[in-house]
Amino acid sequence: MKTLRILIGALCVLTALPAGAASVLIKNATVHTASSAGILEHTDVLISDGKIAELGHDLKAPSGTEVIDAEGKPVTPGLFGGFSHLGIEEIGLESTQDDYSLKLGSMRPEFDVTAAFNPESAILGVARMGGITFAVISATAEAGGKGAPGGTIIAGQGSVARLDGVLVPGSHTLFVDVGGDASALSGGSRAAEYMLLDQAIGEVRSPKSLLPNDQRLLTPAGRQTLQGYLNGMGAVVFDADRASDIRQVIALAKREKLHAVIKGGSEAWRVAPELAAAHIPVVLNPLQDLPETFDIVGATLENAARLNRAGVKIAFSLDDPQSHNIRKVRQTAGIAVAHGLPPEAALAALTSNPAEIFGIASRNGTIARGRPADLVLWSGDPLEVTSLAERVFIAGQSQTMQSRQTLLRDRYLEKLRAHAAR
Amino acid sequence: MKLPSLGTLCLTALLTACAATSGKATQADKAGSPPATSSAAPSDLYPSTYRVPQSAPTLIRNATVLTGTGTRLDNADVLIVDGKIQSVGQNLQAPAGSRVIDGKGHWVTPGLIDVHSHLGVYPSPGVEANADGNEATSPATPNVWAEHSVWPQDPGFRTALAGGITSLEILPGSANLIGGRSVVLKNVPSVTYQGMKFPGAPQGMKMACGENPKRVYGDRNTFPSTRMGNVAGYREQWVQAQEYLRDQQEYEQKKAKGEKDAKPPKRDIKLDTLAAVLKGDIRVQMHCYRADEMATILDMSKEFGYHVAAFHHAVEAYKIADLLAENGVCAAMWADWWGFKMEAYDGIPENIAFVDAAPNGCAIVHSDSEEGIQRLNQEAAKAIAYGQRAGLTIPPERAIKWLTLNPAKALGLQDRVGTLEAGKMGDVVVWNGNPFSVYALADFVFIDGAVRYDRSNPALTPQSDFTLGQPAAAGVYP
Numbered sequence: 001m002k003t004l005r006i007l008i009g010a011l012c013v014l015t016a017l018p019a020g021a022a023s024v025l026i027k028n029a030t031v032h033t034a035s036s037a038g039i040l041e042h043t044d045v046l047i048s049d050g051k052i053a054e055l056g057h058d059l060k061a062p063s064g065t066e067v068i069d070a071e072g073k074p075v076t077p078g079l080f081g082g083f084s085h086l087g088i089e090e091i092g093l094e095s096t097q098d099d100y101s102l103k104l105g106s107m108r109p110e111f112d113v114t115a116a117f118n119p120e121s122a123i124l125g126v127a128r129m130g131g132i133t134f135a136v137i138s139a140t141a142e143a144g145g146k147g148a149p150g151g152t153i154i155a156g157q158g159s160v161a162r163l164d165g166v167l168v169p170g171s172h173t174l175f176v177d178v179g180g181d182a183s184a185l186s187g188g189s190r191a192a193e194y195m196l197l198d199q200a201i202g203e204v205r206s207p208k209s210l211l212p213n214d215q216r217l218l219t220p221a222g223r224q225t226l227q228g229y230l231n232g233m234g235a236v237v238f239d240a241d242r243a244s245d246i247r248q249v250i251a252l253a254k255r256e257k258l259h260a261v262i263k264g265g266s267e268a269w270r271v272a273p274e275l276a277a278a279h280i281p282v283v284l285n286p287l288q289d290l291p292e293t294f295d296i297v298g299a300t301l302e303n304a305a306r307l308n309r310a311g312v313k314i315a316f317s318l319d320d321p322q323s324h325n326i327r328k329v330r331q332t333a334g335i336a337v338a339h340g341l342p343p344e345a346a347l348a349a350l351t352s353n354p355a356e357i358f359g360i361a362s363r364n365g366t367i368a369r370g371r372p373a374d375l376v377l378w379s380g381d382p383l384e385v386t387s388l389a390e391r392v393f394i395a396g397q398s399q400t401m402q403s404r405q406t407l408l409r410d411r412y413l414e415k416l417r418a419h420a421a422r
Numbered sequence: 423m424k425l426p427s428l429g430t431l432c433l434t435a436l437l438t439a440c441a442a443t444s445g446k447a448t449q450a451d452k453a454g455s456p457p458a459t460s461s462a463a464p465s466d467l468y469p470s471t472y473r474v475p476q477s478a479p480t481l482i483r484n485a486t487v488l489t490g491t492g493t494r495l496d497n498a499d500v501l502i503v504d505g506k507i508q509s510v511g512q513n514l515q516a517p518a519g520s521r522v523i524d525g526k527g528h529w530v531t532p533g534l535i536d537v538h539s540h541l542g543v544y545p546s547p548g549v550e551a552n553a554d555g556n557e558a559t560s561p562a563t564p565n566v567w568a569e570h571s572v573w574p575q576d577p578g579f580r581t582a583l584a585g586g587i588t589s590l591e592i593l594p595g596s597a598n599l600i601g602g603r604s605v606v607l608k609n610v611p612s613v614t615y616q617g618m619k620f621p622g623a624p625q626g627m628k629m630a631c632g633e634n635p636k637r638v639y640g641d642r643n644t645f646p647s648t649r650m651g652n653v654a655g656y657r658e659q660w661v662q663a664q665e666y667l668r669d670q671q672e673y674e675q676k677k678a679k680g681e682k683d684a685k686p687p688k689r690d691i692k693l694d695t696l697a698a699v700l701k702g703d704i705r706v707q708m709h710c711y712r713a714d715e716m717a718t719i720l721d722m723s724k725e726f727g728y729h730v731a732a733f734h735h736a737v738e739a740y741k742i743a744d745l746l747a748e749n750g751v752c753a754a755m756w757a758d759w760w761g762f763k764m765e766a767y768d769g770i771p772e773n774i775a776f777v778d779a780a781p782n783g784c785a786i787v788h789s790d791s792e793e794g795i796q797r798l799n800q801e802a803a804k805a806i807a808y809g810q811r812a813g814l815t816i817p818p819e820r821a822i823k824w825l826t827l828n829p830a831k832a833l834g835l836q837d838r839v840g841t842l843e844a845g846k847m848g849d850v851v852v853w854n855g856n857p858f859s860v861y862a863l864a865d866f867v868f869i870d871g872a873v874r875y876d877r878s879n880p881a882l883t884p885q886s887d888f889t890l891g892q893p894a895a896a897g898v899y900p
Contacts, residue, residue: 385803
């Protein structure tokens with residue numbers, strides 16, 4: 001990649017390009033639009049005022065525009081990182097540094113992790129350098145330890161965050177945990193999960209028949225929140241893997257007219273026609289292929305390909321909400337391709353599909369004229385592990401390709417070279 | 423998905439007679455396993471019952487061959503006879519009755535070796551009843567042996583095989599300062615672990631630095647609860663081991679002199695393990711993240727006179743790549759995991775490339791994961807890419823050593839596996855293309871010359887007993 005304003009050398013330390021409405025012209029790219037427009041060869045992309053101003057051939061650069069010669073390399077929409085604790089977790093295993101889980105022992109759907117979101121977390125910069133530009137910041141239920149109160153099957157709310165640190169309005173998402181791993185959150189039985197969900201929904205639907213205060217599951221604010229999701233204000237993500245649990249979710253979603261999304265879905269391929277008919281998307285981890293629990297005896301590397309073939313909308317996420325190594329989601333897409341998923345479907349599962357699932361398709365997930373410019377220029381095949389992001393744009397802003405990790409790298413590379421020269 | 427062409431496999435004859443290699447220890451075994459402190463050498467106890475099966479000679483033709491010695495050969499042939507590598511080169515002749523594989527477009531590598539796995543001791547399904555990897559009831563348990571926890575029906579062995587894994591070291595977990603003995607397995611299906619045990623492979627001893635032991639025991643308000651407590655804990659063990667060894671040696675000397683009242687010291691199976699380490703019979707495999715802690719451990723190994731075979735995880739190895747290389751210690755690493763705990767906060771994806779770049783550096787890609795072990799080749803591919811971005815050019819013939827020769831060195835098995843040199847075990851992977859790719863899949867995996875995995879014939883590799891007859895598992899394997 002050559003640029004007229006800056007040259008990127010292997011060891012060149014880049015600082016952030018100045019903020020503002022700088023225009024950028026990417027020339028001669030292979031543009032993967034992740035839309036019906038398909039792949040556009042030898043195409044120029046003009047970024048101006050935060051948007052994709054033009055897509056075409058032989059575009060002229062207005063004065064002051066940074067021009068990048070892509071030399072035919074791929075440009076894709078910015079990638080979806082999946083479910084994430086970015087900005088609400090600094091270090092795994094250090095509970096004092098984590099904000100994603102509420103352990104009051106009571107059901108509080110009104111709990112919203114985005115109030116804790118820290119756009120200045122150093123982890124965001126590492127994730128951006130991996131070409132990830134948006135993710136669903138997720139509430140995650142955890143059981144209490146040693147008699148201490150824990151969470152409940154309704155973990156709380158989150159929303160989509162752009163990885164430049166901006167929470168995306170209108171992308172509210174509610175997280176519900178069902179299945180074997182959630183029975184500790186529901187008194188010990190997965191049957192109680194559905195019982196409690198029914199009760200909570202009943203408290204919203206039939207306020208006149210509310211039980212006395214001390215027997216209610218929800219606070220007034222909780223009822224109001226759940227009401228919003230019952231009215232379709234956002235996606236309700238059900239963490240479910242076993243085919244029988246997915247069927248329960250399908251039935252519940254149908255009955256309550258929920259915008260349901262399956263998270264995990266290791267056995268989703270076994271109920272693919274039912275999911276397709278119910279228009280329920282699955283956000284899965286394509287790497288799940290071992291019966292790590294009795295809920296996922298049917299796990300297979302072909303899950304993504306089979307769901308796609310059956311007409312189920314899919315997106316990718318690693319199992320547990322990711323922060324530090326969220327960039328790995330791109331590798332999972334390539335592996336899904338190695339196991340039968342068409343490459344364009346894999347790219348859609350990292351871009352346009354999740355944007356649609358989480359209600360932000362008007363601004364993320366595809367490359368088209370007039371869209372906000374969230375895109376990535378890759379060194380090669382965007383699904384290949386040996387390719388790296390060379391440039392990342394979010395809302396038209398060129399993102400710095402320097403992170404805490406590159407600073408550590410450069411500090412110790414000097415030491416290594418000095419030693420080798422000795 | 424690219425399917426392997428059925429035409430590439432040409433079975434000229436099935437199971438023609440060939441000399442069966444027995445599982446008896448070869449010279450290399452004996453060299454690697456001098457007698458231990460107790461009556462029998464560690465490798466002779468709970469002995470391997472693995473026998474090399476009869477198999478036809480195999481000739482892989484016209485492939486891109488990464489030999490594991492740092493060499494790449496294009497349009498080359500690999501000949502496996504009697505379970506061993508016979509030769510690698512051009513225009514090799516297939517002996518009568520050979521299986522011939524057209525390697526055009528394919529890459530051939532030595533079988534991959536993972537030095538850090540908990541398959542079998544933390545198997546799938548991961549129910550409590552199967553959690554057998556950490557004897558977390560005391561911070562020093564050199565008396566436990568991982569092999570006594572290995573459940574051979576773990577379905578993860580099969581999925582690892584599909585990723586080209588032919589040998590793997592099963593370690594106890596890292597809850598303890600000294601977690602116990604490890605075992606090296608050949609990745610072959612067996613009802614017993616002895617049927618998988620790598621004949622004559624030295625055992626290892628797992629030790630752990632840092633957060634895990636101090637958290638596990640500190641949370642119980644017991645020793646150790648700090649890093650200084652960790653080091654004191656190891657040192658107390660080594661002092662006891664030195665005394666035990668001295669008592670044994672004095673007894674042997676007295677016995678040799680014919681002293682009738684010579685009485686052997688009371689047998690202690692904890693100290694048996696530690697003494698075997700001090701004698702060099704058991705290799706230390708040490709879980710350690712931070713650079714400063716690794717340096718402390720190196721000093722401790724000098725204090726007590728033993729060698730650390732490898733630091734495992736070694737997330738900060740890049741900060742002391744020179745020190746590790748000077749001490750002849752390998753670092754076994756992930757490509758890009760970081761930040762999941764404080765001691766992993768300084769992880770960088772150039773870690774492997776930096777360790778490799780130090781003169782005489784010994785970089786290993788390990789998994790510590792039932793998912794990661796399925797694609798060590800892709801972990802290496804990521805490290806190549808990040809290394810490249812930092813200005814370190816790593817060709818495939820060099821990177822393959824991270825998965826083959828270097829782990830073999832860390833396990834003390836470099837004379838038997840890890841390269842495609844004549845006389846080595848016939849552990850070979852035929853890939854559908856360049857293995858350093860997200861699309862790479864193993865088409866064939868040979869162990870001691872026998873084909874154990876054939877992507878076009880999944881029925882060749884049996885399912886685990888666990889998944890047999892589970893309705894949900896029907897159709898899992900395409």
